[in-house]
């Protein structure tokens with residue numbers, strides 16, 4: 520690894536008109552430029568020669584990309600020249616696991632070719648491993664390579680702590696037919712969203728599992744009726760909790776989705792356990808973590824979560840215009856899952872503990888405790904099917920007036936909400 524000297528500096532005395540000073544990086548074949556951009560700062564990156572990709576998405580020649588609050592790498596298979604804003608912390612790395620990652624793509628492609636001649640499903644890849652090993656990054660790379668070949672895989676995000684498809688707290692799936700946008704991420708896709716309402720799996724593991732099952736059923740149905748979806752397959756990203764209950768949830772997810780390719784990132788113990796457990800048609804592969812993967816502090820993660828919610832309402836570059844809407848308590852039904860009343864002990868066998876049903880829906884009376892909460896608006900027309908229904912969008916509660924019995928919410932668009940059923944969890948947006 521070496522940090523390249525500044526090879527070009529553009530400046531001037533007229534500060535208002537001064538172009539942003541840049542640095543040129545020459546990347547030899549199979550090298551990458553790794554960089555980090557703090558929240559509130561912007562990096563400018565332009566490909567001025569050769570070919571390069573950002574987590575599987577090709578950079579257009581001479582197009583300036585603006586990136587904020589992120590850490591990442593631009594990789595080249597051949598060689599390239601990049602122009603980068605001078606203030607960006609960046610260095611060139613010559614050792615990357617990209618060749619091994621590309622082999623996973625090749626295995627996926629072989630599965631696709633073989634399933635063209637039978638009725639089996641295409642690759643169902645699940646990426647597992649501890650936190651900060653590059654699971655999301657390889658998911659994007661595989662999506663990029665698949666779409667560049669004309670496939671449209673379904674991407675499933677089972678990490679409610681991050682929110683790569685929509686806001687954190689959700690579990691979702693989206694059909695991806697073009698590489699992930701370098702600046703905007705996956706925001707342009709039309710996802711199937713279920714609201715878990717929490718950022719941690721241990722808040723209500725039974726609910727999480729129920730939502731994963733519902734998601735898998737919808738995807739399975741789609742794959743049965745849509746040839747392109749069947750052959751293209753599924754790429755599932757998981758969260759980094761791999762011990763105890765986290766491991767159990769992981770196994771459930773692998774089984775529920777009937778994964779046929781398990782990619783274990785950077786963990787020998789998990790690889791050994793899964794390799795022992797899954798044999799036959801299910802392939803288990805171990806991959807190294809890239810030396811570029813950043814360890815994100817809990818503060819950075821929290822900031823990323825909060826900025827994902829801000830992006831949902833205001834857009835990545837602040838170009839969206841959300842609306843304040845007043846909702847009458849009588850026109851809405853706010854529900855939370857897992858707060859159902861405990862079964863009376865007289866109804867339980869002797870010695871059994873009275874427990875709260877984790878899937879029980881409980882109506883929540885609006886109160887000032889709801890301020891700052893993120894509520895999901897369900898498409899459902901009946902309370903019974905709420906846990907299987909798609910989410911239309913999210914509302915942010917800014918005010919609850921107990922005298923007028925009205926609450927003020929921030930909504931992404933004006934007008935009536937599509938259903939009176941709103942789901943609430945523990946997710947709050949604190950700017």
Ligand SMILES: Nc1ncnc2c1ncn2[C@@H]1O[C@H](COP(=O)(O)OP(=O)(O)OP(=O)(O)O)[C@@H](O)[C@H]1O
Nearest residue numbers: 590591592650651652653654655656759811812813
């Ligand atoms: N080669 C690389 N160079 C620079 N940054 C990278 C590289 N690969 C990944 N990163 C960055 O490192 C961070 C962690 O990577 P990623 O999100 O893929 O890990 P993860 O395993 O999915 O994490 P978690 O499960 O904790 O959410 C991200 O900000 C990502 O953009």
